Amino acid sequence: MNMYSRLKGWLISPAVIVAIGTCSALMTVLQFSLRTYVPGSLDVGGFTLDNFSGLMKSIYLSALGNTLCLSVETMVFSLLLAYPLAYALVRVRNRALKSVILIMSLTPLFLGEIVRTYSWTVVLGSNGFVNTVLRKLGLIEWPIDLMFTHFGVVLALVHVTIPVTVLMLGAAISHINRDYERAAQSLGANPVKIFVTVTLPLSMPGILASSTTAFAWTFSAFATPQMIGGGRVPTLSTLVYQLGLSSLNFPLAASLSVIGLALTAVSLLVFGKLTVRLKRIGGH
Amino acid sequence: MKIRHGLPWPLRVAGPLLIAAILAFMLLPVIVVTLAAFNDKAILAFPPKHWSLQWFARVLTYSDFQSGFNSSLVVTFWASLIALVIGTGIAITVKRLDFKGKDALQAILMMPMVVPQFTIGLGLLILVAQVGLDRGYAILILCHVILVLPFVLRSVYVSMENLDERLEHAAASLGAPPMKVLFTVVVPLLGPGLFGGWLFAAILSFNEFTASLFITTESTQTLPVTMYNYVREFADPTLAALSVVYIVVTASLLAFANYFLGLGKILNIEESP
Numbered sequence: 001m002n003m004y005s006r007l008k009g010w011l012i013s014p015a016v017i018v019a020i021g022t023c024s025a026l027m028t029v030l031q032f033s034l035r036t037y038v039p040g041s042l043d044v045g046g047f048t049l050d051n052f053s054g055l056m057k058s059i060y061l062s063a064l065g066n067t068l069c070l071s072v073e074t075m076v077f078s079l080l081l082a083y084p085l086a087y088a089l090v091r092v093r094n095r096a097l098k099s100v101i102l103i104m105s106l107t108p109l110f111l112g113e114i115v116r117t118y119s120w121t122v123v124l125g126s127n128g129f130v131n132t133v134l135r136k137l138g139l140i141e142w143p144i145d146l147m148f149t150h151f152g153v154v155l156a157l158v159h160v161t162i163p164v165t166v167l168m169l170g171a172a173i174s175h176i177n178r179d180y181e182r183a184a185q186s187l188g189a190n191p192v193k194i195f196v197t198v199t200l201p202l203s204m205p206g207i208l209a210s211s212t213t214a215f216a217w218t219f220s221a222f223a224t225p226q227m228i229g230g231g232r233v234p235t236l237s238t239l240v241y242q243l244g245l246s247s248l249n250f251p252l253a254a255s256l257s258v259i260g261l262a263l264t265a266v267s268l269l270v271f272g273k274l275t276v277r278l279k280r281i282g283g284h
Numbered sequence: 285m286k287i288r289h290g291l292p293w294p295l296r297v298a299g300p301l302l303i304a305a306i307l308a309f310m311l312l313p314v315i316v317v318t319l320a321a322f323n324d325k326a327i328l329a330f331p332p333k334h335w336s337l338q339w340f341a342r343v344l345t346y347s348d349f350q351s352g353f354n355s356s357l358v359v360t361f362w363a364s365l366i367a368l369v370i371g372t373g374i375a376i377t378v379k380r381l382d383f384k385g386k387d388a389l390q391a392i393l394m395m396p397m398v399v400p401q402f403t404i405g406l407g408l409l410i411l412v413a414q415v416g417l418d419r420g421y422a423i424l425i426l427c428h429v430i431l432v433l434p435f436v437l438r439s440v441y442v443s444m445e446n447l448d449e450r451l452e453h454a455a456a457s458l459g460a461p462p463m464k465v466l467f468t469v470v471v472p473l474l475g476p477g478l479f480g481g482w483l484f485a486a487i488l489s490f491n492e493f494t495a496s497l498f499i500t501t502e503s504t505q506t507l508p509v510t511m512y513n514y515v516r517e518f519a520d521p522t523l524a525a526l527s528v529v530y531i532v533v534t535a536s537l538l539a540f541a542n543y544f545l546g547l548g549k550i551l552n553i554e555e556s557p
Contacts, residue, residue: 003456003465004380011373018370019392022430025407032410042413081306088303090553103538104307110534112491114511115527119313122320122524129316170553220400222494237402244406257403264398
């Protein structure tokens with residue numbers, strides 16, 4: 001008889017309440033996605049599939065495409081930038097240098113979406129940092145558009161995603177048994193070859209885990225596409241907000257959310273399958 | 285014999301340069317927003333021609349920021365505390381007991397890691413509207429608990445891995461009732477993990493924006509929502525000044541935590557020798 005059995009009810013029931021809260025929120029979204037919208041009212045009509053056919057318009061489809069595109073681009077670029085950083089963070093011997101890299105790459109994670117995104121508007125704005133520098137250098141005459149562009153949104157999203165990617169990659173790289181690298185070295189492999197054939201493959205689980213996180217984060221990102229995109233880079237999140245809080249069309253907002261949930265589930269499945277396959281190749 | 289430096293010299297130079305460039309990218313917005321905060325003009329221009337502290341004064345006197353800060357403190361305090369208590373309880377139960385629906389409960393609690401915040405926010409908004417409740421603090425705190433609980437759970441799970449179950453059995457066999465075992469053996473031993481989980485929950489809750497935007501009202505508006513509304517209304521550098529406050533506080537907290545607790549260990553990125 002386990003000693004905690006008597007406390008079971010006390011330990012579990014609060015968590016059950018939270019789980020019920022989560023489920024009710026999601027079930028409500030699901031239910032409303034199947035209800036008829038009654039204009040000018042928060043109440044809804046009977047069950048219907050019209051909301052989903054209503055989403056077959058170019059604005060929603062392009063937002064869907066945008067969101068997927070942004071998520072993939074952000075995932076790839078943050079991986080490319082975070083890997084060297086994570087590698088340096090783990091392998092640098094100098095403690096002070098290590099702390100500097102750690103704090104510089106982590107601070108943005110704890111600043112919150114608004115501060116980070118707002119800071120990027122100062123960098124990208126027509127009187128902002130980039131345009132001022134380019135103008136002073138005589139490279140441009142008129143400000144180039146960075147705000148309200150796809151490029152600007154990706155740039156800010158990559159910045160948002162790098163810290164968490166660095167953390168996950170760092171954890172993976174730090175758990176690599178260095179004897180493998182030493183063995184390769186003693187067999188005459190040069191550092192580049194060691195990295196490509198030993199270190200990189202061994203950090204694959206970390207690469208996949210951080211790709212999944214980067215993808216999921218970007219997929220649900222709201223503040224960045226909303227503030228930097230300014231309505232010109234519509235995504236699922238900005239449209240759900242617009243439909244839900246500005247138009248108060250709960251059913252349509254809910255059905256768009258359901259599409260988002262379905263896509264998230266599909267991409268997680270794909271990532272999961274990839275992980276299993278890679279593990280089999282790696283012989284783990 | 286020196287085989288360590290077999291790297292061709294261009295790569296040896298390129299490596300550090302690449303790291304420096306990436307770090308510069310990470311720091312760029314921080315530096316730019318800091319400079320913009322000291323501009324004496326009411327526009328966001330870079331670089332400022334004359335310097336001023338007036339926007340910092342406005343941060344302190346603008347009443348919406350004060351009430352937003354207060355709401356954020358209330359929500360963060362309760363949400364992180366509740367999430368910590370619930371997370372610890374359920375982590376211990378999951379590791380030490382078997383019960384029906386254990387896997388399902390765990391899966392549901394971890395779901396917010398992948399379910400978009402705007403979906404949870406929308407769901408709670410509709411739910412509250414349907415039931416006819418007020419959008420008060422209760423629903424906001426519930427929402428934050430839902431969102432930060434996965435992070436607390438993960439942190440407590442990791443600490444539970446290193447907890448020797450025999451210590452609990454020893455205490456129990458010496459006659460300590462379960463409650464006493466929990467509070468005199470388990471909780472103290474989990475201490476650092478619990479603190480880490482709580483801190484992470486508190487920071488996440490304090491900065492939570494998307495879901496809060498859906499379910500806050502004017503009276504429960506948290507600081508991030510207030511900040512967002514400010515940018516939509518005004519174009520002056522007040523928010524830059526507030527960002528500087530955020531940056532200074534966050535970076536000092538991190539440096540402090542790194543110095544005293546060793547962030548590398550907490551974050552699990554330390555190489556074993």
